[in-house]
Amino acid sequence: MWVAARRSDLMGGYRYPRWLIVIGVAAWLLTLYLGWNSLSGIADLWQ
Numbered sequence: 001m002w003v004a005a006r007r008s009d010l011m012g013g014y015r016y017p018r019w020l021i022v023i024g025v026a027a028w029l030l031t032l033y034l035g036w037n038s039l040s041g042i043a044d045l046w047q
Helices: 002-006 018-040 042-046
Strands: none
Touching: 002 018, 018 042
């Protein structure tokens, strides 16, 4: 999806704002971090 957002020929000449891409990447990184933190302690439940 980010590839399509960066290529204006795929979007019919529309230029996706860079600040929205930056916010999207930051949200994705936050999701990865929070997911890792929530799953890293799951092994302790069975000990």
